[in-house]
Amino acid sequence: MNAQGKQNKFALSIVQRLHACKTQLDILRLLREITADFGYQHFFVVNGPTTAAPCFSEAIVITSAPSEMVQTHEARTSAASNPLASILQKIGAPFEFRLDGSNVDTPADFRLFAEGVFSNDDLDCAFIVPVYHPDHGPAAVFFLGKRLPIGMEDTAILSLYAHLLHQKLRQVSAKPAKPGSPLTERERECLVWTSVGKTSVEIAKILNLSEHTVNHYLNNAARKFDAVNRTQAVAHGLRLGYID
Missing domain, CATH: 3.30.450.80 (Transcription factor LuxR-like, autoinducer-binding domain)
Structure with missing residues (x-):
């Protein structure tokens, strides 16, 4: 060719x-x-x-x-x-x-x-x-x-x-979160970016949020999945199909 x-x-x-x-x-x-x-x-x-x-x-x-x-x-x-x-x-x-x-x-x-x-x-x-x-x-x-x-x-x-x-x-x-997901759209976005290795500071820049707010969303997501940290929350989100 x-x-x-x-x-x-x-x-x-x-x-x-x-x-x-x-x-x-x-x-x-x-x-x-x-x-x-x-x-x-x-x-x-x-x-x-x-x-x-x-x-x-x-x-x-x-x-x-x-x-x-x-x-x-x-x-x-x-x-x-x-x-x-x-x-x-x-x-x-x-x-x-x-x-x-x-x-x-x-x-x-x-x-x-x-x-x-x-x-x-x-x-x-x-x-x-x-x-x-x-x-x-x-x-x-x-x-x-x-x-x-x-x-x-x-x-x-x-x-x-x-x-x-x-x-x-x-x-x-603009697409909504998967039906049945316990995550808000912001919580889902923060988990998605965490899954590709972005830090809270970097996620804050991407989503136009403060670092404190990003950490708040990630902590909420971890709590909803009964996860001990954000890494475990990402694993739960991927396994359940709430993030991809």
Whole structure:
């Protein structure tokens, strides 16, 4: 099979697997794979700034990046800073940022974000795809890494994946918990993220909650399952089908 045939087969596989995604965890796994396949290290799905969530950490919907990356940015900027603000206001097309300064039109707030986090993680570029949802407004899916400039074909393919994944993420996030589950939706979400190794601090960033609130939900879930800790609560939730 030639290179074009392999690429078409990969694209078909991604679309088929996307349709099969049922949870945020499924989306996380698929996004991680796509991120690596395109030569990037981390991805973010981030809402545009709002009055309720003006800063970057509060706007994050889902990410594979370590919490320290976001903390590094917010330690350098004002509390209400969201590096995607200018991009979502002014740029409607996919946008590549490179730390070498080859793209002079990069908004200042995103450049500040990049300069702050890239040096600590040996990164040199970002690819940002503005997306939109009628219930949530402007958002973006973006990828951070260290790779050669992205070509036109990869730009088109990765942009399509970003739009489809964002739409699917919103769909699965809106689904109610399994009937009969003793867990609230927040308790279920916290257990799901715990099951993939996220700490309370990281879960708090993902779900726009305080660390104290995340611990409260996890303790409630453990109590409902008569579990001695969150690890045992995850095991009970998986066995009973309340988390997946």
